Amino acid sequence: MRKSFVGSALVLTGALAFLIVARAQTDRSGAAKTNAAAFDPRDLTGIWNPAPFMQPKGEVNPLDLGGHPNPLPPFTPAGETKYLANAKFIAAGAVLDCDPFGVSRNFFTPRPFEILSTRDRLVQHFEYYDNWREIWTDGRKIPTDIDPEYMGYSIGRWDGDAFVVDSGAYNGKAFLTWQGFPISESMHQTERWQRVDADTLKIVFTFDDPLNYAKPWSITGFWKLRKDWVLDAHPCTLSAIKEYDDRVNHADKLPGRDYAKPDSK
Amino acid sequence: MKGKLISGFGLIAGLLVVCVPIFAHHGGSDYDIQHPVTLKGTVTEFVWANPHCQVFLDVKDDSGKAVNWTIETLAPAVLKRAGWSRETLHAGNQISITLVPSKKGTPVGMLRKVVLPDGSELSGGALGEQPPQ
Numbered sequence: 001m002r003k004s005f006v007g008s009a010l011v012l013t014g015a016l017a018f019l020i021v022a023r024a025q026t027d028r029s030g031a032a033k034t035n036a037a038a039f040d041p042r043d044l045t046g047i048w049n050p051a052p053f054m055q056p057k058g059e060v061n062p063l064d065l066g067g068h069p070n071p072l073p074p075f076t077p078a079g080e081t082k083y084l085a086n087a088k089f090i091a092a093g094a095v096l097d098c099d100p101f102g103v104s105r106n107f108f109t110p111r112p113f114e115i116l117s118t119r120d121r122l123v124q125h126f127e128y129y130d131n132w133r134e135i136w137t138d139g140r141k142i143p144t145d146i147d148p149e150y151m152g153y154s155i156g157r158w159d160g161d162a163f164v165v166d167s168g169a170y171n172g173k174a175f176l177t178w179q180g181f182p183i184s185e186s187m188h189q190t191e192r193w194q195r196v197d198a199d200t201l202k203i204v205f206t207f208d209d210p211l212n213y214a215k216p217w218s219i220t221g222f223w224k225l226r227k228d229w230v231l232d233a234h235p236c237t238l239s240a241i242k243e244y245d246d247r248v249n250h251a252d253k254l255p256g257r258d259y260a261k262p263d264s265k
Numbered sequence: 266m267k268g269k270l271i272s273g274f275g276l277i278a279g280l281l282v283v284c285v286p287i288f289a290h291h292g293g294s295d296y297d298i299q300h301p302v303t304l305k306g307t308v309t310e311f312v313w314a315n316p317h318c319q320v321f322l323d324v325k326d327d328s329g330k331a332v333n334w335t336i337e338t339l340a341p342a343v344l345k346r347a348g349w350s351r352e353t354l355h356a357g358n359q360i361s362i363t364l365v366p367s368k369k370g371t372p373v374g375m376l377r378k379v380v381l382p383d384g385s386e387l388s389g390g391a392l393g394e395q396p397p398q
Contacts, residue, residue, distance in 0.1 A: 052394075232341065237315070238396065240316060243314065
């Protein structure tokens, strides 16, 4: 009787274990299917955090900040001269002002951005310095009579499951990256955005700026979806920068924003 | 702003180490990221502000004289995601900080890690996603 009871208990325990494992496997499988089903390649909304380690090797690395980025973009002589002046300015420790970053430097800042979608626009909100970008999706062209701006003017359209963005009308005052790669008013930028999986956004940037670069060149970036994040406030204010200079830069004998820009001399 | 180029964003000090040497948006990268040091001392002030928070720490040198270190961190937004708040540190706290020091030899550095009075640790935050381990 006792053996019979123990045997029954073992059988029951085994059956329960089997059911639990089977259920767990079903859940994992089901969850995966749910994620796949929920993944709309044309839904770009959400908060995206950069994943610079995913950039293909051999490309210009916008976060190679050691002072000697390698490889460099295919500069024209004029572009190289501007880059060297910009790099000297940056190395002097004085890049901090509150001018808008321009589109590409916002992307290549290792901080998240949020994408919001409206009827006729896709809107990007970059956490760092609270920069905003509109990408018009209503079929319009880039106007030919607009004033150039730091953030330029952007239009977007779908090409299959890729969102293709064209932008121009840049004012040439921003840097392309933190390294000081220059931008001219003639720059045309193309971006090809693709959700390569539920949590990953890939964007290939192509910069066509004949004044500064001998040929169009590209950078591939990746971002990860952060469903549980909200963006924090990080505006740039001159008062905060001044306090920072007083407390930190000057304590380290650096000039801070008092250093004059190359083009202001 | 020593490493400030990096710092701006902070430098990342160790974090981005893998992919980003250091990010200092405000200036040249002059932090000695290869030689982090750990200091024990007393907090004299904690500034929770953009572009970077700052911890001011009295550290006694070999002669017993207190040297006030200026230690910057990443921005509040990044620290929050690493578990910090504006109430994390207060004047009088006895803490330990691991930092990368200025190459100039000044008592300035970029925070990588702090050990709080209760023994718990907080990192200085991360810029961007980190590679899978």
